[in-house]
Structure formats: structure tokens, C-alpha cells
Amino acid sequence: MKITRISAYRVELPLHEGSYKWSGGKSVTVFDSTIVAVETDAGITGHGEVCPLGPFYLPAYANGVRAGIAELGPHLLGEDPTQLGKLNRTMDAALLGHPYVKSGLDMACWDILGQTTGQPVCVLLGGRYGDDVPLYRAISQEAPDAMAGRVAGYRAEGYRRFQLKVGGDPDVDIARIRAVSAVLHPGDRLVADANTGWLMHEAMRVVRAVRDVDVYIEQPCRTYDECLSVRRHTDHPFVMDENIDSLEMLLRGHADQAFDVVNLKISKLGGLTKIKQARDLCVALGVAMTLEDSWGGDIVTAAIAHVAHSTPPELLFSTTDFNSYVTVSTADGAPQRVNGRMAASTAPGLGVRPRMDVLGGPVVVVE
Ligand SMILES: [Mg+2]
Numbered sequence: 571m572k573i574t575r576i577s578a579y580r581v582e583l584p585l586h587e588g589s590y591k592w593s594g595g596k597s598v599t600v601f602d603s604t605i606v607a608v609e610t611d612a613g614i615t616g617h618g619e620v621c622p623l624g625p626f627y628l629p630a631y632a633n634g635v636r637a638g639i640a641e642l643g644p645h646l647l648g649e650d651p652t653q654l655g656k657l658n659r660t661m662d663a664a665l666l667g668h669p670y671v672k673s674g675l676d677m678a679c680w681d682i683l684g685q686t687t688g689q690p691v692c693v694l695l696g697g698r699y700g701d702d703v704p705l706y707r708a709i710s711q712e713a714p715d716a717m718a719g720r721v722a723g724y725r726a727e728g729y730r731r732f733q734l735k736v737g738g739d740p741d742v743d744i745a746r747i748r749a750v751s752a753v754l755h756p757g758d759r760l761v762a763d764a765n766t767g768w769l770m771h772e773a774m775r776v777v778r779a780v781r782d783v784d785v786y787i788e789q790p791c792r793t794y795d796e797c798l799s800v801r802r803h804t805d806h807p808f809v810m811d812e813n814i815d816s817l818e819m820l821l822r823g824h825a826d827q828a829f830d831v832v833n834l835k836i837s838k839l840g841g842l843t844k845i846k847q848a849r850d851l852c853v854a855l856g857v858a859m860t861l862e863d864s865w866g867g868d869i870v871t872a873a874i875a876h877v878a879h880s881t882p883p884e885l886l887f888s889t890t891d892f893n894s895y896v897t898v899s900t901a902d903g904a905p906q907r908v909n910g911r912m913a914a915s916t917a918p919g920l921g922v923r924p925r926m927d928v929l930g931g932p933v934v935v936v937e
């Protein structure tokens with residue numbers, strides 16, 4: 571089988587809540603997502619999606635996805651999309667870095683592999699564990715009482731895991747954590763994700779002030795070394811995210827005992843092939859994971875579900891249903907949340923059928 575054409579579509583994804591706010595005053599009102607179609611000479615087409623969380627979260631931006639596909643695409647024409655190890659080596663040889671560019675292409679090729687073999691991607695990624703997987707809900711940064719209200723509302727919809735967007739004024743963040751903690755029930759899990767927003771002294775004040783609260787602390791500071799310093803001065807369960815963007819950083823963090831849970835994102839690592847490597851390493855090392863992506867719609871959510879559903883449940887801390895945050899549906903067949911949980915499709919491949927009327931015409935075509 572050979573790749574004959576690669577197309578990219580640009581889709582805007584507005585948010586049900588109107589906006590999403592996190593550390594340092596950063597916010598997004600409409601996400602700019604790229605959906606990738608990889609066509610083959612066998613008549614099978616696979617789909618992927620890449621949606622950076624704006625241009626200021628990770629070193630990735632939406633126009634960069636499209637420019638990167640135009641750059642990388644010609645190297646992939648004629649390649650076999652089902653030979654994913656070879657395909658990734660070809661991508662890495664043709665374009666250094668830019669894992670987010672490769673993510674949608676790799677995802678689309680896994681979709682092709684699944685359709686070709688008649689297997690859902692989660693089976694190809696290792697197997698399906700249980701009936702469904704637990705979701706967290708990200709709580710956009712607002713005043714403490716407003717965030718507590720959001721948590722109560724999403725709790726009523728079935729979520730039991732909540733990720734507060736903090737990383738602002740430390741005194742307000744302390745109030746946010748306390749206000750939300752007060753509305754939780756036994757068994758709920760609370761993560762305070764600063765998304766690199768605190769300086770070390772601010773992080774130290776926050777963790778000391780909430781020492782009596784059952785809360786995980788996620789990525790308090792900008793750099794790995796700053797986070798490691800905070801980690802060594804607190805007994806809260808600790809999550810690292812933004813700095814863990816490669817196998818090298820995962821191994822270094824594990825050797826340093828820098829985290830109790832690690833957050834792995836598909837496009838941060840470079841696609842399903844690479845998140846599978848990191849996920850399998852974490853399983854072997856006994857490190858629990860949040861498995862997700864930077865953002866996305868139906869296709870990213872489908873891919874996340876396949877990664878999460880193929881992960882041993884005791885090592886899956888949480889995952890995300892991004893398609894329930896946005897007002898536009900880009901594909902049929904994507905997972906739909908039920909009681910704070912979702913399940914990967916049992917159909918071959920990713921199990922999604924893009925809505926071409928929503929996608930419109932392609933903005934990049936390589937053939
Ligand atoms: Mg995070």
C-alpha cells in the first residue's frame with residue numbers, strides 16, 4: 571500500500587463556555603484545528619487531527635501544522651502507511667523536531683492500519699481494558715467561587731476528576747484550591763495545574779498553604795529543574811507535563827523521582843507511535859499517566875480514547891473528552907461521554923467518519 575495524497579483541512583472549534591483561561595492570563599475563545607486526510611492507492615483513507623492550545627502553550631502553532639504538512643508531505647508520498655516504525659523514521663529524517671506536525675500524519679496512518687487489518691486502534695496499541703476510561707474535567711481559570719460552581723456542575727454531569735487551572739496570583743490560587751476542595755465528595759480527585767505559571771517561591775507558598783488539602787500539584791514552574799525543586803519540598807502527589815516531551819525527559823524524570831504521575835499528550839510526543847512508546851515505558855516502570863492531547867475535536871478525542879482504553883486501568887490516572895468542550899462536531903463515530911467516562915470505538919481504525927460539510931475544502935494538498 572502506498573500513500574497517494576495528503577490533505578489538510580482547517581476547522582474552527584468554539585468553546586461551549588465561551589473561553590478557556592489558564593496561567594499567566596492566557597486564553598483561547600476559538601481553537602484552530604487541523605484535520606489531516608491520508609489517501610492510499612488501496613482506496614483507504616485515514617484521518618488525524620492536531621490542535622495546539624494556542625501558539626503560547628507548547629512550541630507548536632496551528633499555521634505551523636499546515637506549513638509542516640506541506641513541507642513533510644512530499645517525503646511521504648509512495649511510502650507504506652501501515653509500516654509505522656519506518657514511516658516515523660522517514661518523518662524524523664526529513665524534518666528535525668516539530669513533533670506536533672508529525673502527530674496528525676502518524677494518527678491518520680494508524681487509522682489506515684486499523685482499517686486494513688479490521689481492528690480498532692486500541693487493539694493494535696495493546697488491547698482493550700475494561701468497558702470505559704475515567705475522564706477529568708479541566709476547570710478554566712475564574713474566581714474561586716465560580717470555579718467551585720463549575721466543579722459542582724460538572725460533578726453533577728458525572729465527572730469525578732477535576733483539573734483546576736491555577737498558575738495565577740498565589741493567594742487567589744490558594745483560595746481556588748480551597749473553594750473547590752470544599753465541594754468535592756469522597757473519592758473525587760483534584761489536580762491543581764499551574765501550567766508553568768508560578769515562580770518557585772510562589773509555588774512553595776501555595777503548596778505549604780494547602781498542605782492539609784488532598785490535591786495533586788501539576789507543572790508548577792517553567793523549567794524541569796524548578797519543578798524538581800518544588801517537588802522535593804512538598805509531599806503532595808506531583809504531576810509533570812509540559813517538560814516531559816520526549817523519552818529522554820521521561821527517563822530523566824523517572825531517575826530523579828520527579829513525578830508521581832506524568833501527563834502525556836499525543837502531539838507533544840509526535841503521534842500515536844511515540845505516545846505508545848512512552849506509555850508502554852510508563853507501564854513497565856509503574857508510573858501512572860494522564861493520557862490526552864493539547865486540544866482537539868472528535869478525531870483527537872477518538873485517538874485519545876484508543877490510547878487510554880489500551881492502557882492498564884491501574885496506570886491510567888485520567889484522560890480527556892475534548893470534543894465535549896467545543897460546539898462543532900467534525901466527525902461521526904467519536905466517543906461520547908457517559909457519566910464522566912468514555913470508551914474507544916470498536917470499529918476498525920479510529921472509528922471516525924469526518925463530516926466533510928464541516929471540514930470544507932482542503933487548505934493543503936500534497937499529491
Ligand atoms: Mg497539564
